[in-house]
């Protein structure tokens with residue numbers, strides 16, 4: 001059993017277990033999951049993922065990463081994290097991904113809602129922002145459904161296989177919005 005931090009209707013945010021890393025490793029090497037993430041070409045060894053796990057475990061002040069768990073089965077479906085947490089300025093950057101087989105069921109939208117609850121009500125942050133590649137329609141929808149606003153654009157900023165150079169969009173959401 002994973003300790004659940006925040007429970008939603010479909011999914012919950014839970015403390016990541018060492019056993020969860022194996023799934024992270026599989027999904028990080030899946031090109032459909034990887035496509036709109038940093039370094040889509042990258043190949044990850046299992047040991048890289050264990051290092052990632054140790055890194056987030058030791059950097060709790062600046063990183064809060066949760067396993068996203070399906071309520072009906074208690075199985076792992078993805079990960080979501082608040083990164084670069086800055087308590088002085090009251091902000092953090094949001095990132096998330098789900099295993100390909102778990103897309104399209106509303107899990108991403110609810111996980112972001114829970115992460116915002118955690119950021120605003122438990123960490124007492126004032127603003128959360130996210131960076132998304134323009135062709136990542138599903139991710140943009142997830143952010144818009146959670147009240148994020150488009151505030152910036154870096155033009156032709158990343159090369160994505162099959163898409164060429166794409167814009168990076170910056171979305172943000174303040175607590176009171």
Ligand SMILES: CC(C)(COP(=O)(O)OP(=O)(O)OC[C@H]1O[C@@H](n2cnc3c(N)ncnc32)[C@H](O)[C@@H]1OP(=O)(O)O)[C@@H](O)C(=O)NCCC(=O)NCCS
Pocket residue numbers: 032033034036037096097098099102103104105106107108109110131132133136137138139141142
């Ligand atoms: C982005 C991601 C987390 C979305 O999660 P999800 O659980 O599939 O999203 P949801 O089911 O909550 O869907 C959100 C909305 O997007 C829509 N949507 C989902 N996939 C879509 C697609 N490929 N094209 C257009 N719309 C899509 C859904 O219909 C839904 O809209 P609705 O509520 O109006 O019906 C998931 O696709 C993913 O892990 N992608 C790979 C990693 C990634 O890109 N992470 C984000 C980096 S910024």
